[in-house]
Amino acid sequence: MSTSRTAQLIVQSAYVSLGIIATLGSLGLYKASFDATFYTYFTNLSNYLCLIVMFVELVRTARSKSDGYVTFSPKFKFICVVAILLTGLVYNFILAGAPDRDPMSNYEVTSILFHTVLPILFTLDWLLFFRHGAVTWATPLISAVFPLAYVAFVFIRAALFPSAQNLFPYFFLDPSQQGVNGILTWIGVLLVGFIVLGYVLMAIDHSIAKHAVKARVLATY
Numbered sequence: 001m002s003t004s005r006t007a008q009l010i011v012q013s014a015y016v017s018l019g020i021i022a023t024l025g026s027l028g029l030y031k032a033s034f035d036a037t038f039y040t041y042f043t044n045l046s047n048y049l050c051l052i053v054m055f056v057e058l059v060r061t062a063r064s065k066s067d068g069y070v071t072f073s074p075k076f077k078f079i080c081v082v083a084i085l086l087t088g089l090v091y092n093f094i095l096a097g098a099p100d101r102d103p104m105s106n107y108e109v110t111s112i113l114f115h116t117v118l119p120i121l122f123t124l125d126w127l128l129f130f131r132h133g134a135v136t137w138a139t140p141l142i143s144a145v146f147p148l149a150y151v152a153f154v155f156i157r158a159a160l161f162p163s164a165q166n167l168f169p170y171f172f173l174d175p176s177q178q179g180v181n182g183i184l185t186w187i188g189v190l191l192v193g194f195i196v197l198g199y200v201l202m203a204i205d206h207s208i209a210k211h212a213v214k215a216r217v218l219a220t221y
Contacts, residue, residue, distance in 0.1 A: 001208065002128050003067040011129070012058040015121045018113055019051035025110030037166035040157070042150050043091065046083045047114045050122050053080050057125070069131040075142075078135050078205065081126045082143040082198045088119035089197075090190065098171060133209030140198025147194055151187060 002008075026044045028035035038044050057072050070077075092115060096106050105111060151173065158167050168174035172186035 001069070001130075001132070003069055005061060005064060005067045008061045008070065008125075008129050009058070011121065011125050012054055012061060015054045015118065015125065016051065016058055018121070019047065019054065019118060022047065022110045022113035022118065023051060025108070026114065030109065037169075040154070040166045040169045042147065042169070043087050043114050045150065046080075046087045046146075047118060050080050050084050050118065053077060054122065054125065070125075070129045071131070074130055074132075074134040075136075075139055077126055077130060078139055078201065079143045079146065081123055082140065082194065082201060083146050084119045084122050085197060085201075086147065086190075086194050088115050089193075091115040094172075095170065100171065127204075127208070131209075132205045135202045135205045137202070140195055140202055143198045144191060144194055147191070 024030070026035070026038050026041075026047075028038070053072070053076070057070055060072055061070065095101065096115075154168065154173055157164065161167075171177050172190075173183060175183060178186065
């Protein structure tokens, strides 16, 4: 872990800058055509949330006058880390190779930033600059509320506005492709994966915290 204010400013500034570039792309700027369905994608929503969190971190770091760990809402940061890693993993291992997806779209700037670069940077920021040990056993379960709320949003929107564009943004949520049983299976598998990922990250969080305590104890001798 690092308490370097300079290192934090570099990473956080880079993230916010790249996040703005990707956000503009998600709205359709680089294709000169506004995407009115930008808010229907979990990828976009999770990245927007992480961008807001990182911007707050950057402001707080810029205002500080000395080195120190980032202290902005460590449990909420953890929830965001789980969400953004899920975004990257699901995309790269499931969606990127989907039959109905144009392979060239995987190499667009926005796609690369939102699905790979920014998830890695956000996770590194958490690993390097936060004081660890605040995550409890309940936190990974609480983290699952975000994707579940997203799934609920997709189906409520579909029920209220059945003629809306991009009704089911992902094939595994589309009843015409998966059927009810298929959708429930996908949701169950992804939910379990999400929770398992949360507990893996919790174990990493606790491990880093223990090593930090040992290092402080040894430094006193």
